[in-house]
Amino acid sequence: MRNVWKYAIAGQVIFGPDTLTELPSCLKKLNVNKPFIVTDKNIGGSRIGLRIKEVLAGFDYVFWDNGIPEPTTRTAIAAAAVLQEQGCDATIGLGGGSSIDVAKAAAILATFGGNPADYFDENKVPGRTIPIIAIPTTAGTGSEVTPVSVLEDEERGLKGGITDNNIRPWVAIVDPLLTLSMPPRVTAETGIDALGHAVESYIAVSSKYLPPDKDYIFGGSTELTEVLAEKAIGLVARNLRLAVFQGQNEEARYNMSLASLIAGMAFGNSGLGLVHAFSFPLAKRTHASHGCLIGLMLPYVVDFNLTACMPKLKRIAELFGESVAGLSAIEAAGRGVAAIKKLQEDIGIATRLREIGIKEEELPAIAAETIKIERLVRGNPRRVTEADLIEILKAAF
Ligand code: NAD
Numbered sequence: 324m325r326n327v328w329k330y331a332i333a334g335q336v337i338f339g340p341d342t343l344t345e346l347p348s349c350l351k352k353l354n355v356n357k358p359f360i361v362t363d364k365n366i367g368g369s370r371i372g373l374r375i376k377e378v379l380a381g382f383d384y385v386f387w388d389n390g391i392p393e394p395t396t397r398t399a400i401a402a403a404a405v406l407q408e409q410g411c412d413a414t415i416g417l418g419g420g421s422s423i424d425v426a427k428a429a430a431i432l433a434t435f436g437g438n439p440a441d442y443f444d445e446n447k448v449p450g451r452t453i454p455i456i457a458i459p460t461t462a463g464t465g466s467e468v469t470p471v472s473v474l475e476d477e478e479r480g481l482k483g484g485i486t487d488n489n490i491r492p493w494v495a496i497v498d499p500l501l502t503l504s505m506p507p508r509v510t511a512e513t514g515i516d517a518l519g520h521a522v523e524s525y526i527a528v529s530s531k532y533l534p535p536d537k538d539y540i541f542g543g544s545t546e547l548t549e550v551l552a553e554k555a556i557g558l559v560a561r562n563l564r565l566a567v568f569q570g571q572n573e574e575a576r577y578n579m580s581l582a583s584l585i586a587g588m589a590f591g592n593s594g595l596g597l598v599h600a601f602s603f604p605l606a607k608r609t610h611a612s613h614g615c616l617i618g619l620m621l622p623y624v625v626d627f628n629l630t631a632c633m634p635k636l637k638r639i640a641e642l643f644g645e646s647v648a649g650l651s652a653i654e655a656a657g658r659g660v661a662a663i664k665k666l667q668e669d670i671g672i673a674t675r676l677r678e679i680g681i682k683e684e685e686l687p688a689i690a691a692e693t694i695k696i697e698r699l700v701r702g703n704p705r706r707v708t709e710a711d712l713i714e715i716l717k718a719a720f
Pocket of ligand 1: 363366391392393394418419421422424461462463464465466469470471472473501503504505506509512513516613614
């Protein structure tokens with residue numbers, strides 16, 4: 324009868340155009356003397372890099388632009404070494420999820436030592452780290468509010484995640500103006516990642532059905548995460564096409580930054596499901612971006628789950644502006660799946676695994692690796708077997 328849940332988010336979120344200018348006062352409030360800025364060459368050499376340097380004029384800081392897309396444990400180790408050598412006392416992730424995640428992992432290593440892989444999986448970070456500030460320049464991952472740092476573990480050759488409430492950023496500065504320079508493809512792939520977060524959070528197994536004695540960070544969907552996820556789905560449905568095809572449309576960029584943030588607030592508590600579980604073994608075998616893999620798998624996984632969450636898929640159809648009046652429950656749910664598929668196609672996301680270089684004979688091994696990612700598989704609304712995973716992969720092939 325009584326549903327008990329917990330909810331966590333970043334210490335503070337500062338949202339809106341030109342909020343990057345709030346950074347100096349944030350640093351002062353946190354008593355930070357010398358922040359370590361993690362970014363990549365692309366952002367570091369762009370107007371965003373120049374802008375943050377202007378904003379921080381008079382501050383002592385280290386600007387580390389050796390970040391890479393889809394970073395590895397080695398990236399985080401290299402960042403942490405410079406951070407410590409230079410005596411920095413906070414990290415700032417400036418960029419997409421890749422830079423923010425390295426900033427989180429570098430903060431862990433600078434505070435507690437060891438290797439990033441020591442902290443993989445859930446609840447392994449022993450306490451609060453040095454302050455972490457997240458400034459996203461993409462609108463997709465929601466990493467600015469999540470307890471996650473995703474890194475490729477080079478030793479195991481697999482992407483993995485550190486999931487711990489201790490690494491939720493102290494402050495998230497979400498300035499939609501920083502996303503205006505994203506090219507259409509990055510906009511599409513990061514934007515559909517936000518949709519993947521919102522949809523997987525929305526249909527995730529309810530917190531009521533997860534064991535109450537486990538201190539899960541990803542504790543299933545709740546009344547609060549459902550409201551957030553619905554809001555994020557509607558924002559993506561109405562704004563992602565505009566952001567992709569009219570990159571300078573500030574309203575669409577604003578709404579996509581908001582969608583990404585809110586989707587992060589949802590999935591960063593409910594957890595995700597099979598779409599994200601599939602993305603890890605797929606990432607190992609392809610050069611496709613995280614967002615591309617999420618966007619590719621999303622309609623196939625949602626379709627597999629159709630019978631387990633028909634009212635929610637009907638609601639998704641409505642959020643996409645589809646008319647569901649007079650339809651049966653299953654038809655209305657089908658409209659939700661179709662709306663997601665149409666968005667995927669309209670914005671040019673790869674629609675088949677073969678398009679990104681996956682071979683049919685690899686599907687069983689991908690399924691076998693996916694089923695082991697328990698923290699994500701448990702969130703799926705339908706119980707799954709390895710054979711089910713192979714069927715989903717075949718549909719997507
Ligand atoms: P990204 O950070 O890898 O960036 C992709 C590319 O876009 C890079 O070349 C970058 O320089 C460029 N770029 C970023 N912002 C730009 C801008 N404003 N203008 C022009 N170019 C810009 O992309 P992402 O999708 O944000 O992050 C992906 C990573 O985040 C993956 O490793 C993924 O696994 C991870 N992730 C983390 C979480 C989390 O909660 N921590 C959630 C989802 C995904």
